Amino acid sequence: MGWALWFGWEWGLYIPNIADVVLPLGIARFVDISFMFENNLSIVNAGLMTAAALVGFFRLHRSGYMLLAISFHLQYVSRYSLGEISHGSNVVGLTAVALGLAYLAFREEKHSRRFALGVIIFFLGLGYTTAAMSKLIASGPLWVDGGHMWMWIQERTVDVFSKSGEINVNRFQQLVLDQYPLATAILAFGLVTELTGVLIWSPRFRPWVMTLLMAMHVGILMSMQINFPANNAILFLLAYPWADLIDRFLGRRPAPGLAGSVAPV
Structure with a gap:
């Protein structure tokens, strides 16, 4: 909200x-x-x-x-x-x-919450996976070519220059521009991570995949200076069993049907 x-x-x-x-x-x-x-x-x-x-x-x-x-x-x-x-x-x-x-x-609170969380998790997973599929359809496996990362960093530098009036390449961007294998590895990590997006539908894989997605967004921020704070905030809230952790910290039993950070959808 x-x-x-x-x-x-x-x-x-x-x-x-x-x-x-x-x-x-x-x-x-x-x-x-x-x-x-x-x-x-x-x-x-x-x-x-x-x-x-x-x-x-x-x-x-x-x-x-x-x-x-x-x-x-x-x-x-x-x-x-x-x-x-x-x-x-x-x-x-x-x-x-x-x-x-x-x-x-739904009129009952627990049903409303389960439905809302289920819809959010379903479309989040679908969105990330289809984003990766779109990249593969457009460019094939060569999308991960580090040369593409170099081009996007330079394009983003122009965007930043148009706003600030100065060219500002951070240390991580310079490292990526100097190391072609690193640029390729970063793109490969992002593509594979997005492809696994639908795995968040499973409570078993959700914390791990969402953690990787958050790491991917941090990587985009460092390499492209494009921030995704809303995405990361929502992923952070959904990824981990906050209800169980809070109950454990307070030394009390979780309420029936509310165990875990989200309903088991």
Whole structure:
């Protein structure tokens, strides 16, 4: 919920600067969303998102999270109508939709939580694996060629230069640029890790695969200066048996049916 509100308000302050739709996404493919531009409606929508999130969080009404998801989607398609797409916000939107459907479909808390967690874990795993498959379809096994990493680092350097006015290559990037085998190994690690994404469907493999996915995102940050804080936050919350660990720390037995960090889906 915190990430949804963070994105909602950040976008809400940016959207008034947009004038035209360049890339229609989601509902924008069917409805003209230009009414969101050059006014304060996006800020009003961010306020509605906040209210809906509080309604859902405090269980004031079953529709709270679904209203949050709808407002979030409108904010998302408005912000990224210029053609840029944020990966992290897609994951946050997925969690909002999962919670919205869960609390509308089920009245018992434990069923709602199991459904929401199941949806999130299913689509997270599917998303990572299909991302790897897309890379293989586009470039084949040679996608892991270290030369590709060099090219992407240089392209990213141009992006950073356009924002900061200076070329800034960190030590890790320079190491990767100097060592072709290292660049290839990093890409191979990322591809294999993404391919194993569907293994998070199994509670047995979930902690290990999610840990590898978080490591992959840290590697992307170090090598490409592209950050995935929302992805890592969600992976961190879902990867480990937090409920058991907290109960063990407090010296008490876990509540029946709540053992583990997530429901065994």
